[in-house]
Amino acid sequence: MQAEPPDQSFCSAKDSHFGETSHLILSPSGVICFAAYDDFYRVMNSRCAERSHAFLTLSMAVSPEKTVGSLLKVFVPMVESVAILGGQGQLAFELQCLLAPDSGRSLSILGREDLDVTKAAQVDAVLSGIHPQIVINCAAQTQVDVAESTSENTFAINATGAGHVGRWCAANRAKLVYISTDHVFGQAIDRAHARPWRETDEPQPVSVYSRSKLAGEQATLEACPHSIVVRTCGLYGERPAKGKGNFVQTMLRLAQQRPVLKVVDDQWCTPSSAKDVAQAICSLLDDPEPFDPTTNLTSRIWHITNTGSTTWAQLAREIFSLQGFTTEVIPITTAEFNAPAHRPGYSVLDTSRFTQRYGELPSWKEALATYLQMLQRSE
Ligand SMILES: NC(=O)C1=CN([C@@H]2O[C@H](COP(=O)(O)OP(=O)(O)OC[C@H]3O[C@@H](n4cnc5c(N)ncnc54)[C@H](OP(=O)(O)O)[C@@H]3O)[C@@H](O)[C@H]2O)C=CC1
Numbered sequence: 001m002q003a004e005p006p007d008q009s010f011c012s013a014k015d016s017h018f019g020e021t022s023h024l025i026l027s028p029s030g031v032i033c034f035a036a037y038d039d040f041y042r043v044m045n046s047r048c049a050e051r052s053h054a055f056l057t058l059s060m061a062v063s064p065e066k067t068v069g070s071l072l073k074v075f076v077p078m079v080e081s082v083a084i085l086g087g088q089g090q091l092a093f094e095l096q097c098l099l100a101p102d103s104g105r106s107l108s109i110l111g112r113e114d115l116d117v118t119k120a121a122q123v124d125a126v127l128s129g130i131h132p133q134i135v136i137n138c139a140a141q142t143q144v145d146v147a148e149s150t151s152e153n154t155f156a157i158n159a160t161g162a163g164h165v166g167r168w169c170a171a172n173r174a175k176l177v178y179i180s181t182d183h184v185f186g187q188a189i190d191r192a193h194a195r196p197w198r199e200t201d202e203p204q205p206v207s208v209y210s211r212s213k214l215a216g217e218q219a220t221l222e223a224c225p226h227s228i229v230v231r232t233c234g235l236y237g238e239r240p241a242k243g244k245g246n247f248v249q250t251m252l253r254l255a256q257q258r259p260v261l262k263v264v265d266d267q268w269c270t271p272s273s274a275k276d277v278a279q280a281i282c283s284l285l286d287d288p289e290p291f292d293p294t295t296n297l298t299s300r301i302w303h304i305t306n307t308g309s310t311t312w313a314q315l316a317r318e319i320f321s322l323q324g325f326t327t328e329v330i331p332i333t334t335a336e337f338n339a340p341a342h343r344p345g346y347s348v349l350d351t352s353r354f355t356q357r358y359g360e361l362p363s364w365k366e367a368l369a370t371y372l373q374m375l376q377r378s379e
């Protein structure tokens with residue numbers, strides 16, 4: 001096979017598998033050449049052998065100071081492919097924007113109609129047809145109140161379906177990320193004595209949705225040794241879910257209809273930008289350590305939200321203030337809102353384990369301002 005003529009529109013991406021000194025250079029045609037390092041061949045050989053990829057070695061007269069053009073010594077297919085399940089959802093949209101092909105990975109976006117996680121045979125057939133090295137399971141029934149009256153279906157998706165995906169990933173040595181929720185910490189505790197929940201704290205889910213998500217976490221971690229769980233909260237993204245929307249866009253919509261809105265003021269959490277959380281998930285994907293199968297189960301759980309905490313009523317006020325709306329927010333209690341599902345009184349997540357290793361996400365106020373500016377630009 002004749003090597004492709006080098007073109008200069010390469011981008012360089014550090015590859016964490018080979019440490020800081022090596023660079024992978026991605027050509028637009030999707031092959032990867034590199035500044036050669038001996039260990040690169042050893043690992044790449046084994047990787048490509050695993051995937052029965054052609055591993056073409058051309059002449060090997062390589063030295064780091066040569067130009068990209070002369071460094072075209074080894075062509076390898078894409079080294080990692082990613083499949084995102086629940087691919088038509090809010091978080092999946094942000095992930096696919098970040099994991100686009102020029103990030104050095106190939107991407108499969110699988111909506112429910114492409115892959116229904118409740119159907120084990122379809123999970124096996126579709127994933128075996130793609131053979132992703134990384135699976136991000138964003139598939140879920142996320143309508144918390146609807147879940148109260150659809151327990152069987154909710155568990156089939158959020159828990160049993162997660163197990164199907166976990167088993168395929170285990171059998172095919174794929175890394176797996178399961179997205180979970182702050183709602184697993186359902187206990188309504190006194191705000192004055194509360195501290196953010198750590199990954200090692202015992203969950204106390206109080207709704208069908210939160211119980212199904214906790215079961216999904218357990219199914220994932222037990223089925224697949226190379227899996228992690230990312231718990232987050234109150235996601236708002238550019239493409240809200242069909243059935244659920246997101247709180248920010250709901251508030252913007254209701255404010256157009258009513259001058260006064262009643263919003264609960266006794267649920268403390270950290271509503272987060274789906275884009276920021278997706279960026280954080282990409283940090284985890286770039287680091288092999290979190291997927292180390294020898295770590296214990298809780299070490300494979302990561303809390304990721306923007307920083308700070310608030311109530312939904314305070315968030316609503318901040319939305320309207322930033323938008324210059326005069327909408328009045330009347331604080332009410334969860335009991336007064338009287339929704340079908342119980343919700344945590346305090347579900348602020350302690351994200352220090354993630355931030356110590358990868359850095360802090362923006363504050364919830366900064367994230368909200370950025371999001372609203374994005375919405376205004378896209379109008
Ligand atoms: N939204 C939030 O505030 C938070 C979400 N999370 C978690 O993050 C993840 C992503 O959330 P988000 O993007 O907001 O959710 P969305 O509701 O936007 O997306 C979920 C996607 O899963 C799909 N889906 C539903 N059932 C199945 C199935 N059986 N097989 C395959 N796909 C299915 C849905 O498809 P369809 O549209 O056809 O139903 C939808 O596109 C979920 O796991 C959620 O529990 C965690 C904390 C907060």
Ligand SMILES: Cc1cn([C@H]2C[C@H](O)[C@@H](COP(=O)(O)OP(=O)(O)O[C@H]3O[C@@H](C)C(=O)[C@@H](O)[C@H]3O)O2)c(=O)[nH]c1=O
Pocket residue numbers: 142143144145180181182183232233234235246247250254261262263264267312337339343
């Ligand atoms: C629309 C509205 C909601 N609320 C309350 C209801 C609820 O307690 C809170 C948030 O409303 P939402 O409908 O956004 O929320 P909710 O379904 O509670 O959102 C949850 O979604 C799932 C998927 C998660 O994983 C959680 O992290 C959380 O984000 O605000 C009001 O008080 N007034 C209103 O006008």
